[in-house]
Amino acid sequence: MRTTAYVALNTYRETVRDKVLYNLLLFALLMISSSYVLGKISVYQEIKIIKDLGLASISIFGMVIAIFIGIGLVSKEIDKRTLYSVLTKPVSRTQFLVGKYLGLCLTLFVNVCVMTLGLYLVLLVMAEPLDPMLLVAIFLIYMKLTVLVAVAILFSTFTTSILAGLFTGFIYVAGYFSADLKNFHTIVDSGIVPILTKGLYYLLPNFRNFDVKSAVVAGLPIEATQVGWAVLYAILYIVLLLVASTWIFQRRNLK
Amino acid sequence: MLVVETVGLTKDYDYGHIKRSRRRALDHLDLSVEQGEIFGLIGPNGAGKTTTLKLLMGLVFPTSGSATILGLPVDDPEVKSQIGYLPEQPYFYDYLTGRELLHHFGELFGLSKPVRKQRAEALLEKVGMSEAADEPLRKYSKGMTQRIGIAQTLMNEPKLVFLDEPMSGLDPVGRREMTSLVRELQRSGVTVFFCSHILPDVEALCDRVAILNQGKLIESGRLSEILDVSIRSVSVVLEDVGESLERACTECAIDVHRVGARLEVSFAEGADFDRLLPAVIEGGARVVSVTPVKQRLEEHFVREVERAGES
Numbered sequence: 001m002r003t004t005a006y007v008a009l010n011t012y013r014e015t016v017r018d019k020v021l022y023n024l025l026l027f028a029l030l031m032i033s034s035s036y037v038l039g040k041i042s043v044y045q046e047i048k049i050i051k052d053l054g055l056a057s058i059s060i061f062g063m064v065i066a067i068f069i070g071i072g073l074v075s076k077e078i079d080k081r082t083l084y085s086v087l088t089k090p091v092s093r094t095q096f097l098v099g100k101y102l103g104l105c106l107t108l109f110v111n112v113c114v115m116t117l118g119l120y121l122v123l124l125v126m127a128e129p130l131d132p133m134l135l136v137a138i139f140l141i142y143m144k145l146t147v148l149v150a151v152a153i154l155f156s157t158f159t160t161s162i163l164a165g166l167f168t169g170f171i172y173v174a175g176y177f178s179a180d181l182k183n184f185h186t187i188v189d190s191g192i193v194p195i196l197t198k199g200l201y202y203l204l205p206n207f208r209n210f211d212v213k214s215a216v217v218a219g220l221p222i223e224a225t226q227v228g229w230a231v232l233y234a235i236l237y238i239v240l241l242l243v244a245s246t247w248i249f250q251r252r253n254l255k
Numbered sequence: 256m257l258v259v260e261t262v263g264l265t266k267d268y269d270y271g272h273i274k275r276s277r278r279r280a281l282d283h284l285d286l287s288v289e290q291g292e293i294f295g296l297i298g299p300n301g302a303g304k305t306t307t308l309k310l311l312m313g314l315v316f317p318t319s320g321s322a323t324i325l326g327l328p329v330d331d332p333e334v335k336s337q338i339g340y341l342p343e344q345p346y347f348y349d350y351l352t353g354r355e356l357l358h359h360f361g362e363l364f365g366l367s368k369p370v371r372k373q374r375a376e377a378l379l380e381k382v383g384m385s386e387a388a389d390e391p392l393r394k395y396s397k398g399m400t401q402r403i404g405i406a407q408t409l410m411n412e413p414k415l416v417f418l419d420e421p422m423s424g425l426d427p428v429g430r431r432e433m434t435s436l437v438r439e440l441q442r443s444g445v446t447v448f449f450c451s452h453i454l455p456d457v458e459a460l461c462d463r464v465a466i467l468n469q470g471k472l473i474e475s476g477r478l479s480e481i482l483d484v485s486i487r488s489v490s491v492v493l494e495d496v497g498e499s500l501e502r503a504c505t506e507c508a509i510d511v512h513r514v515g516a517r518l519e520v521s522f523a524e525g526a527d528f529d530r531l532l533p534a535v536i537e538g539g540a541r542v543v544s545v546t547p548v549k550q551r552l553e554e555h556f557v558r559e560v561e562r563a564g565e566s
């Protein structure tokens with residue numbers, strides 16, 4: 001436990017040394033504040049646009065950070081062989097992997113907080129009420145990101161950083177359409193296609209479960225049970241992904 | 256007690272993604288290392304030395320066979336807190352400074368802060384890195400990285416250390432320091448298992464050696480047993496050697512060299528020189544020196560590896 005926590009903290013420190021992170025964060029903040037300008041141009045819906053753009057920025061930049069830094073964490077250590085000296089200390093491969101995962105979640109948490117502050121700052125400047133429901137949407141975005149980090153970790157246990165990045169990006173996109181797969185058999189209903197799409201539907205994460213952006217922006221109420229289910233879903237998915245990652249990683253020859 | 260034991264340890268590496276093929280890197284290796292000794296694993300490039308160490312460290316998994324360290328299976332978590340390992344090319348987080356790296360590994364061993372500090376300072380001093388301790392590793396030369404690598408191996412005061420080519424990248428002074436460090440470790444009861452190419456160092460340090468070639472063990476044992484003491488050649492230096500004497504030398508010696516006015520002659524055995532001695536005196540030549548030559552590990556190694564290659 002102590003070791004895992006130490007690896008996590010160290011991962012956090014490692015990622016905050018990364019210049020890419022600051023560039024991304026800066027870019028995200030620029031985008032959030034540019035919504036201020038956009039809001040000014042469109043006369044009626046300015047607040048809606050600011051909230052929309054702000055939440056979208058948090059989601060997209062969070063995703064980019066999760067993928068770019070997430071895939072590097074494990075595969076970079078394999079490629080650079082810095083792992084040799086770590087895994088020959090009393091650190092199990094499971095502790096290493098889970099520590100890396102938690103460390104990156106911590107990095108993402110700090111980043112999402114900074115972006116959230118940016119968004120609220122823009123709202124403050126606009127002299128708008130600080131809608132607390134935005135926090136619910138952001139919380140669910142964060143939950144989605146933690147699932148995505150677990151996906152990135154899974155891929156980087158068995159493939160190169162570049163492929164892991166591509167695959168994770170693919171899963172991210174697919175995760176938005178996986179709900180459509182459920183009803184795919186109504187369009188193409190022949191042979192193995194329905195079985196395949198059904199299988200994929202259950203396998204792929206469903207990122208729409210975490211998407212309450214439009215409802216929040218429109219000022220619709222969000223039910224506590226919906227949030228609860230989304231959290232439960234995320235935890236279950238993350239545990240499964242981490243178990244699979246550990247299973248693969250423990251069998252991997254570090255050549 | 257055996258601190259390291261391998262039984263039939265075998266490793267095949269896979270090659271290629273489409274056309275799969277396998278190559279045997281290590282073939283049924285049986286080794287045993289005893290408590291408190293300095294054990295040297297030697298062999299030409301690609302012999303399987305690093306593979307053996309990686310198998311022992313649990314970085315790669317054996318195709319068949321097994322290994323134990325301190326009587327425990329290599330994947331037992333208890334093992335790692337009692338051993339030190341220096342990888343072949345020490346890759347460390349290069350954004351850390353030397354001192355930070357030692358503290359980092361100290362944390363992984365669960366050492367308290369005062370202990371970490373005290374050990375890190377002592378080790379930095381010991382490997383001669385106190386001055387560069389606050390520079391990041393990415394600015395270190397190869398030898399400096401190697402020195403820090405050796406320091407990190409000892410952070411947990413291990414009972415057993417595995418060193419993969421510890422002398423590589425070290426200057427002559429560094430090599431000598433390394434040699435005395437290994438001796439010092441042995442005096443304090445640490446078992447040392449190392450791979451090296453530098454055979455004179457191995458010969459000077461090791462109690463026992465194992466010679467590996469193309470994944471197979473060709474010989475292992477005490478140095479005194481391996482190096483055939485009965486074969487004692489002599490090297491003789493003569494002066495003012497006439498032509499007929501030189502011809503006679505060429506006939507009964509294994510090697511003849513002319514260096515200026517001197518002739519360096521190597522005889523397989525002392526007796527060969529004894530037989531030639533009357534002719535030397537008669538021919539009016541002068542004997543400058545007679546040196547008995549003990550068989551060196553290097554010659555033995557080259558011969559054994561060549562012989563293994565032929566068969």
Ligand SMILES: Nc1ncnc2c1ncn2[C@@H]1O[C@H](COP(=O)(O)OP(=O)(O)OP(=O)(O)O)[C@@H](O)[C@H]1O
Nearest residue numbers: 255268269280298299300301302303304305306307
């Ligand atoms: N990661 C790897 N993937 C595939 N084959 C490997 C790998 N590492 C080593 N080998 C093969 O295993 C054999 C033994 O290699 P190993 O690195 O153990 O040799 P070595 O004795 O340490 O050599 P050197 O003295 O050059 O360090 C070689 O034939 C090598 O090609």
Ligand SMILES: [Mg+2]
Nearest residue numbers: 304305306343
């Ligand atoms: Mg090697």
